[in-house]
């Protein structure tokens with residue numbers, strides 16, 4: 001174990017860990033909200049995120065052309081805003097489609113939760129494979145796949161033509177904190193705050209909490225649960241789209257299977273914080289991001305994921321309902 | 334007739350929970366449904382509020398056939414229910430629960446809303462004291478008040494109450510029934526399901542007795558309360 005490495009790089013490890021954790025947290029919100037209203041893990045949420053990352057990549061290519069270049073964050077701000085909108089729209093649409101095709105027909109027939117889970121796993125594979133075959137799909141509808149520079153093979157990594165060069169924003173303990181990390185953390189916090197307020201203050205949010213706590217009573221109050229469930233998927237999609245944009249800023253490339261590992265991490269974050277709990281997703285995400293980084297520093301990068309999941313098991317042994325524990329329905333203002 | 338129920342049949346799988354139930358509720362009345370455990374009282378109410386689907390029969394509210402309307406649309410027609418076991422939102426405060434009752438009205442800032450809230454608080458002063466308390470930490474009696482107050486916040490023309498006296502102390506039962514009468518006198522029609530036949534018959538303009546899914550006796554509350562066979566079966570002699 002390399003304690004001196006951890007100690008010497010603690011600021012950097014913490015900041016980059018928080019940035020990654022903030023992305024986990026945004027994706028975790030999608031798992032946690034759907035769980036809140038349906039008591040169901042939306043296994044395909046990882047694909048909602050992955051489609052968002054491609055939306056970002058496509059906006060970059062569309063606006064910027066295909067000549068690779070390196071820019072600073074400041075130079076790309078407009079491009080990022082545009083990709084944010086595109087990713088949020090695409091992710092929300094995919095989430096809506098999932099609800100309509102993979103869930104609603106089953107729930108309507110009162111299928112057991114297990115069936116819905118299987119259906120979601122199927123949807124997840126189908127969406128990922130479809131993205132993997134995107135060049136052929138484009139071919140079928142008569143479009144030339146115009147992106148060969150970035151899509152040599154369907155399953156290859158799809159990199160942004162614009163590489164964002166992190167700049168030092170300020171120094172802490174000899175480490176220059178990068179603008180990209182700061183933006184990722186701040187933007188995630190902002191999105192989460194907005195969501196939290198939305199759920200607490202709007203009529204939709206009250207309906208959502210009511211459905212989460214007692215669907216039958218909610219119906220008696222005049223809440224249309226189908227609409228609430230659809231809206232919940234959409235909200236989760238919007239958050240995943242935002243996460244996808246930040247991910248593309250920070251990581252800079254995506255693949256058709258990029259959702260898988262990130263989805264597992266985000267789901268872990270949701271469980272860590274207490275599934276069904278919005279604030280739990282934030283706590284779980286940040287904790288996971290930071291401890292992963294510390295673990296990688298101590299034991300070596302190849303142990304990063306092991307550390308993350310050992311942490312999950314340890315915390316669940318002590319607190320089976322996660323750190324903050326309570327459900328969305330019971331979350332208090 | 335404010336509400337007409339015609340030939341209602343509801344099944345749970347192959348089990349017939351209610352068979353050919355027909356009755357009406359006149360505007361301004363209190364109607365009681367009484368019967369033993371499993372007689373089908375809750376099923377009848379849930380079918381009226383839309384939580385259960387019918388195998389046969391019709392539910393007509395204000396002359397409109399609502400048999401196939403989803404529950405959330407029935408609330409908007411001003412038909413609201415306080416469910417069996419109260420069904421309060423345990424993680425919300427008393428006030429948030431009452432707000433949920435007004436969900437379909439969507440007028441939380443208006444004077445009318447404020448007025449209705451005042452009315453609920455004057456019927457249940459305890460709720461005003463507990464406005465900011467989380468409903469899950471209230472006593473059973475207080476939760477019953479929340480459930481009734483919440484149903485009133487939808488401004489119902491017809492209020493459905495499923496066993497409002499369940500699990501309450503005798504003194505509180507008296508109080509709850511007095512409040513139901515007051516609600517009725519203020520102009521809300523009430524359909525109440527009860528195990529406590531003595532109180533329910535005392536209150537009712539019209540009452541129906543359910544046995545294994547069918548109505549076996551109907552009459553005015555006083556008439557049934559004075560009937561020997563009803564006394565023997567439902568009142569245990571102590572009216």
Ligand SMILES: Nc1ncnc2c1ncn2[C@@H]1O[C@H](COP(=O)(O)OP(=O)(O)OP(=O)(O)O)[C@@H](O)[C@H]1O
Pocket residue numbers: 345348349350368369370371372373374375376377417528
């Ligand atoms: N969800 C359900 N699934 C299967 N059977 C049910 C269901 N709900 C009720 N039943 C059955 O339907 C019949 C009527 O039940 P219901 O709840 O309407 O009775 P009730 O008169 O309200 O009784 P109680 O006074 O005990 O509340 C019972 O035999 C019950 O077992």
Ligand SMILES: [Mg+2]
Pocket residue numbers: 374375376417
């Ligand atoms: Mg009952």
